[in-house]
Amino acid sequence: MSKRQTTNDKRQQNMINILFIGDIIGESGRETVKKILPKLKEKHQIDFVLANGEHLSERVGVDRDLLLEMHNVGIDFFTTGNHVWREKSFLTDITKKGTPVIRPANFLAKYPGHGYRVIKTDFGKILIINLLGKEGIIEKTSNPFKKLDEILANQKDYDISILDFHSEMTSEKVAMGHHADGKISVVVGTHTHVPTADAKIMSNGTAYVSDVGMTGPEDSILGVKKEIILERFTNGTGGKFEVANGKAIFNSVLITYDDNLKPLKIKRIDK
Numbered sequence: 001m002s003k004r005q006t007t008n009d010k011r012q013q014n015m016i017n018i019l020f021i022g023d024i025i026g027e028s029g030r031e032t033v034k035k036i037l038p039k040l041k042e043k044h045q046i047d048f049v050l051a052n053g054e055h056l057s058e059r060v061g062v063d064r065d066l067l068l069e070m071h072n073v074g075i076d077f078f079t080t081g082n083h084v085w086r087e088k089s090f091l092t093d094i095t096k097k098g099t100p101v102i103r104p105a106n107f108l109a110k111y112p113g114h115g116y117r118v119i120k121t122d123f124g125k126i127l128i129i130n131l132l133g134k135e136g137i138i139e140k141t142s143n144p145f146k147k148l149d150e151i152l153a154n155q156k157d158y159d160i161s162i163l164d165f166h167s168e169m170t171s172e173k174v175a176m177g178h179h180a181d182g183k184i185s186v187v188v189g190t191h192t193h194v195p196t197a198d199a200k201i202m203s204n205g206t207a208y209v210s211d212v213g214m215t216g217p218e219d220s221i222l223g224v225k226k227e228i229i230l231e232r233f234t235n236g237t238g239g240k241f242e243v244a245n246g247k248a249i250f251n252s253v254l255i256t257y258d259d260n261l262k263p264l265k266i267k268r269i270d271k
Contacts, residue, residue, distance in 0.1 A: 015256050015264065016123050017044055018162070020188050021051035021075070022195065022251035025216025025223035026058050026243035030070060032215055036250050036271050037074045044254060044269075048121060050128065052164060052190045052212070053078035053101060055223065058243060061086030062101070064093035071100055077119055079130040080104065081166035081191055082139045085111070104132040104166060106147040108140040116151055124159030124261055129184075133167025133176075133191075145179050152183060159261050162186040170196070170210050177208040185263050186255055188212050193222040195251045199266045207263035213251025213270070220244035 019040065024033060033051075040046060056070065057063040060083045067078060078101040085091060085103075094101060094113040105115020116129040129151055131144040148163065161184035165176045173189040180187050182204030189196070195213030202208050214223055221229040224241045231238035250271040258264045 014045065014047075015258060016048075016160075016261065017046045018048045018050065018126075018160075018186075018255045018257070019044070019046045019269070020162075020164075020186075020212055020253050020255070021049065021215055022212035023052045023055050023081075023190055023193055023214045023216070023223075024070065025055045025193075025214055028243060028245065028248045029214070029216040029223070030056065030066065032248040032250050032271075033070060033075070034073050040252075040269065041074060046254070047123060048077075048126065049075045050077050050079065050162065050164075051075045051215075052081065052166070054080040054083045054166075055214075055216070057087055060241060062090045062094075063087055064090065064096065064099060067099065067101060076100065077117075077128060078102075079128065079164035079166070079190070081130075081164075082132055082137055102128060102130045104130045104139075104141070105151060106131050106142045106144050108142055115147075116155065118155070118158050125157060127155060127158035127161040127184075129161070129163045131163060131165050131176075133165065133169065133172045135172045136168030145176065148176075148180060148183075160185050160257065163188070165189050166191045168192065173210045177202060177206065177210075181206040181208075185257070185261075186266070188253060195268065195270060197268075199253055199268055201263055201266065205262060207255050207266040209253050209266060209268075212253055213249075215250045215252070216248055217244035217246050218249045219246045 193214035196210040199209040216223040
């Protein structure tokens, strides 16, 4: 059987389900993924799993060994954000063969790695794009709206397209949703670690949510020990960020595609 026949059979037999997991925070988030993801994949017949991995290390940043550990438990590919280089070793590690991750495409500095990738699967090719918002983000970036258009103008060979828009402001995320509506199949917002209740199919067919949320400690402030953040807000002081302990939450969205690989629905899966 040819590869094209295999792809067509997969489309005819099942709808395609893609899961996007919100920012995974430290050991708490990693252990939660290990417990929950295998059951979710079986229950919802998930075909492909994405996650934002810029907080995988115990502090902020990406550790390649931890990323591969999460890859081995079922996450197929990772996006990141403005904290991707906090672990300096990742400047080299991101270029190593078999590292399933991208960094934001609109950094102005010439960083290693790629801002988008096309991943081959048994149901088609997925174009995965990572962009940073400009509002409230310290990193020097080009205009994310124009960068998206540039990528789409130059990349044509794909069946499904997914954008992780790592942005501080909800208004900028909503604007990106409208800008991308009908151009790509999915826009998911990340970065603020707070899940939003606006998952929907937009008027021109793009699946959208302003923020997926996070996977990490529930009794925290965005995954960080609350005492540290409260000290910063009340007194302007406080130590370095440390991942909180205790019971964790799992935030994600599930996107279901029809047999023509068009988004049929998007819904939250929170545990």
